[in-house]
Amino acid sequence: MTYQGLIHRYGQYLDLPAHTKNISLLEGNTPLIPMPRLSKEFGCELFIKFEGLNPTGSFKDRGMTAAISEAVGRGAQTVICASTGNTAASAAAYAARAGLRSIVLIPEGKVAAGKLAGAIAYGAEVIQVQGSFDDALSLVVEITQKTPIALVNSINPFRIEGQKTSAFEICDVLGSAPDWLCLPVGNAGNITSYWAGFKQYQKGLPRVLGVQAAGAAPLVLGHPVDKPETIATAIRIGRPARGEQALEAAQESNGSIIAVSDGQILSAQRILASEGVWVEPASAAGLAGLIAESAVGKFDAKGKKVVVVCTGHGMKDPSIISESFQSPKVISANYESLIQVVGV
Numbered sequence: 149m150t151y152q153g154l155i156h157r158y159g160q161y162l163d164l165p166a167h168t169k170n171i172s173l174l175e176g177n178t179p180l181i182p183m184p185r186l187s188k189e190f191g192c193e194l195f196i197k198f199e200g201l202n203p204t205g206s207f208k209d210r211g212m213t214a215a216i217s218e219a220v221g222r223g224a225q226t227v228i229c230a231s232t233g234n235t236a237a238s239a240a241a242y243a244a245r246a247g248l249r250s251i252v253l254i255p256e257g258k259v260a261a262g263k264l265a266g267a268i269a270y271g272a273e274v275i276q277v278q279g280s281f282d283d284a285l286s287l288v289v290e291i292t293q294k295t296p297i298a299l300v301n302s303i304n305p306f307r308i309e310g311q312k313t314s315a316f317e318i319c320d321v322l323g324s325a326p327d328w329l330c331l332p333v334g335n336a337g338n339i340t341s342y343w344a345g346f347k348q349y350q351k352g353l354p355r356v357l358g359v360q361a362a363g364a365a366p367l368v369l370g371h372p373v374d375k376p377e378t379i380a381t382a383i384r385i386g387r388p389a390r391g392e393q394a395l396e397a398a399q400e401s402n403g404s405i406i407a408v409s410d411g412q413i414l415s416a417q418r419i420l421a422s423e424g425v426w427v428e429p430a431s432a433a434g435l436a437g438l439i440a441e442s443a444v445g446k447f448d449a450k451g452k453k454v455v456v457v458c459t460g461h462g463m464k465d466p467s468i469i470s471e472s473f474q475s476p477k478v479i480s481a482n483y484e485s486l487i488q489v490v491g492v
C-alpha cells in the first residue's frame with residue numbers, strides 16, 4: 149500500500165484521543181542517509197536523519213499532524229503557536245489543510261526568510277512580537293488559557309506523541325536503536341520525543357547528545373537566558389518549555405547536553421553540504437556537537453552506529469549563505485572570461 153502518513157503508519161503507538169481526525173500531508177518516512185566520508189573520519193557508521201524532507205521542510209510536521217488532528221477532532225476553530233519559524237510554517241500548513249484559522253507569533257526580525265514565507269503562504273496570520281521566542285510563548289500560553297484557541301506548541305502533549313515517530317523510523321530502518329543520537333536542542337520538545345519514542349519502541353536505547361548554541365544554552369548553564377543570541381535562529385530560545393525532560397533524557401541515556409559556538413555550527417553546516425546534505429544552521433548543531441566532543445575525546449564512536457538528526461532544510465535560511473559560503477563569481481559573457489575562471 150502507498151504511504152499514508154504518520155498517524156496511519158504509527159497511530160497504534162501514539163497516545164491520541166478517540167476523537168482524533170487524521171489530518172496528514174504524508175509527513176515522516178524521511179531518509180536515513182549514510183555519510184561515508186564522515187563515517188570514515190570518525191571510524192563509525194554515521195547516518196543523517198534528514199528531517200528537512202518533511203512536507204514543510206522540518207521535523208515539526210511530525211508533531212503537527214498529531215496536534216492538528218486532535219484539535220480538529222475536538223472541534224477547535226483556531227490554533228496558535230509561538231515560533232522561531234519552523235513550528236509556524238508547519239502549524240500554518242496543517243491548519244490550512246484542516247480548514248482552521250492559524251495565528252503565529254514570532255520574534256520580530258529573527259525568523260529565517262524561508263520559514264516566514266512558508267507561514268504567510270499557507271495563510272497564517274503572522275504577528276511579530278517585539279521580544280524573544282520566550283516572550284511570544286508566554287503570550288500564547290495566556291491567550292489559550294483565556295480563550296478557546298488551541299495551543300500547538302510542544303507544550304501540547306500530542307506534539308510529543310507525533311514526534312516520537314522519528315525514533316520508530318530509525319529503529320525500523322537500522323533494526324535497532326543506534327548507539328548514539330545527536331540533535332539540536334531549543335525548546336526541548338524534540339529530544340523529549342526521541343527519548344520517549346526509543347523507550348516505548350523497545351529496540352534498544354541510544355546515548356543522547358543534545359546540542360545548544362552557546363548564546364542560547366540555558367540547559368548547559370543551568371539557568372534561563374534572558375537575551376538568547378545565535379545565528380541558528382531556530383534554537384534562539386532561553387527558557388525551554390521541556391528543559392527538565394531534556395536533562396532527564398541526557399542523564400538517563402548516559403549522554404549529555406553541550407553548547408557549541410556559532411562558528412562551530414556554520415562549519416558543521418559546510419561539512420554536511422560538502423557531502424550533499426544542505427541543512428539550516430540549527431540543524432547542523434548535532435554534528436557540530438559530535439565534532440566538538442570527539443576533539444576532546446568524549447565521543448567514543450569507534451565501530452558504533454551514530455544518527456545525527458538534521459531537523460530542517462537549508463532552503464529555510466538562504467541568507468546565511470552569503471556569510472558562510474563563497475559568493476558566485478561574475479564574468480562578462482564571453483569564452484575567454486569563462487575559461488579564465490574555470491582554469492583548465
Ligand code: AN7
Nearest residue numbers: 231232234235334335336337338459460
Ligand atoms: C530546525 O519552530 O522552536 O528542541 O518554534 O526549528 O524541539 O525546540 C524550532 C526548533 C531544532 C529545536 N532544529 O527543537 C520553533 C522551534 C530546528 C528547529 C529545533 C528547532 P526543539
